[in-house]
Amino acid sequence: MSTSTIIILVVVVVCLAFVAYGYHHKKNHHYHIEGLQVAVDKIFSQAHAESMRRNDFLRALDRYYNCSRKESLYLLGYAREHGIVKTGEQVVTKV
Numbered sequence: 001m002s003t004s005t006i007i008i009l010v011v012v013v014v015c016l017a018f019v020a021y022g023y024h025h026k027k028n029h030h031y032h033i034e035g036l037q038v039a040v041d042k043i044f045s046q047a048h049a050e051s052m053r054r055n056d057f058l059r060a061l062d063r064y065y066n067c068s069r070k071e072s073l074y075l076l077g078y079a080r081e082h083g084i085v086k087t088g089e090q091v092v093t094k095v
Contacts, residue, residue, distance in 0.1 A: 031065075031075060033082050039064045040084050044094045051093040057085075 043060040044050065052060075054076075061072040076092070079085045086093045 031078060033078075033084075036075060036079055036082075037084055040079055040094060051091050054087065054090045054092050057092040 039061065043057065043064065044052070047056070047060070058069065058072045058076060061067070061075050062069065065071065065075065067075075076085070076087070080087055083095055086095055
């Protein structure tokens with residue numbers, strides 16, 4: 001094998017290792033209730049309200065955590081389950 005082939009293979013292996021690490025880290029990402037409480041407080045304080053439209057709240061969670069829509073829906077359910085927020089019909093209210 002030539003030197004350039006070996007260098008290309010090493011670069012490809014390193015790139016694949018970074019991709020695998022990113023996937024594994026994202027898959028095993030756990031959210032803590034204390035951090036979620038801080039995020040919800042910050043979102044509602046920036047909105048200057050005690051209740052928000054559900055879509056606006058989800059977009060704010062997306063921006064705060066830099067996550068996907070699916071993860072923000074999970075976080076909304078997690079916050080509701082732990083009594084941080086209440087959800088109505090398209091409205092999220094801070095408890």
